Amino acid sequence: MNDTQDPRPGQRFAPDPATPPLEPDPRPARPFAHDLPNVALPERQTSAEQALDSRLARPGKRRWGLLTLLGGTLGLGAVEAGTTLYAASLGGDWLPGAWSALLLVALGLGGSALTRELWRLRRLRRHERLRERLAQLPDSDHRQAMADADTLRKGLDLDDDHPHWQGFLAASQPHHDGRDIQQLLDHHLLAPRDREARRLISRMSGETAVMVAVSPLTLVDMALVAWRSLAMIDRLCRLYGLELGYAGRLRLLRSVLYQMAFAGASELASHAGADLLSLDLAGRLSARAGQGLGVGLLNARLGLRAQRLTRPQAFPVDQAPRIGDLRRELWQQLRRLEASADAKPTDQDRSNRS
Structure with missing residues (x-):
């Protein structure tokens, strides 16, 4: 039997202090399902796009007082000018007669312009009512859906024998409901115009970017941006069966001023960024090409916004079309422009070779 003592004497340990209870979380847990689909974040609208939304939205109530004042002024002016012209022709006083005839011509032009403006506003209201009916197609029956489809055909200025309309009639069946008719309209009537609108936006935005990139003056850049933006939005409206009036064009010009200011400030920003941050864009894009790319992208954003509103x-x-689909095309156009400019020999190179 071993009588040796244990070299390690016994030790006593005090019990651990009780852990204080945790404070309850003031925010209760929120369970989330793991099978939810991914949803892209909505694109932020610029001030120019918001102005475009308000311009192409449904027009407000007609101001009958202003229209009555304008119509009465034109009518009384025409009567006064006609009376003066008749009296001048009887008395042989040709100078007042010439002024009266000129006034009659001016009043006639003003009256025709006012009539066209009212007709365009009426067509814009019909277009907005058609958008509301087409949005309710899934809840409509076959007969009502076909009636709305015929209204859409007339709004797009398509004849009865147009291939797109004939393809829609061949694809539609009596058992199709409103949702099926909506999909057929989107495929046969609107998809071809969507492709044409995308080519138009890509081409005009690329041309604007190239023009700004090669333009040496800021004022020329601003004029190019204003001109090309007005032309692009006007063509998009006509493509989907709309035509802007004089009031719409004035509001359109106001929204394009945002682009003009951007075109003027982007040149200063590009130079300031190159000086302060030593950002050498020559490896990828030069300063002028970078400015053209920014203006082209802004022009494309306005074009896509106009397409969504006029469709x-x-x-x-x-x-839905996205700006990312056009960014690569603008980039490639500017890269080809810079590549052709780098490949072209300068006068100094020719003199050195000679």
Whole structure:
């Protein structure tokens, strides 16, 4: 039997202090499902796009007082000018007669312009009512959906024997409901115009970017941006069966001023960024090409916004055009421009070779 003592004497340990209870979380847990689909963040609208939305939205109530004042002024002026012209022709006083005839011509032009403006506003209201009816197509029956489809055909200025309309009639069946008719309209009538609108936006935005990149003056850049933006939005409106009036064009010019200010400030920003941050864009894009790319992207954003607003039927969620689809095309156009400029020999190179 071993009588040796244990070299390690016994030790006593005090019990651990009780852990204080944790304070309850003031925010309760929120369970989330793991099978939710990914939804892209909505694109932020610029001030120019918001002005475009308000301009192409449904017009407000007609101001009958202002219209009555304008119509009465034109009518009384025409009567006064006609009376003066008749009296001058009887008395042989040709100078007042010439002024009266000129006034009659001016009043006639003003009256015709006012009539066209009212007709365009009426067409804009019909277009907005058509958008509301097409948005309710899933809840409509076959007969009502076909009636709305015929209204859309007339709004797009398509004949009865147009291939797109004939393709729609061949694809539509009596058992189709409103949702099926909506998909057929989107495929046969609107998809070809969507492709044409995308080519138009890409081409005109690329041309604007190239023009700004090669333009040496800031004032010329601003004029180019204003001119090309007005022309692009006007063509998009006509493509979907709309025509802007004089009031719409004035509001359009006001929104384009935002682009003009951007075109003037982007040149200063590009030089300031190159000086302060030593950002050498020559490896990828030069300063002028970078400015052209920024203006071209802004022009493309306004074009896409105008397309969404003027399209009679809203885009499906997964088919709405995005600015990212056009960014690469603008980049490639500017890269080709710089590559051709670098490949072209200068006068100094020719003199050195000679």
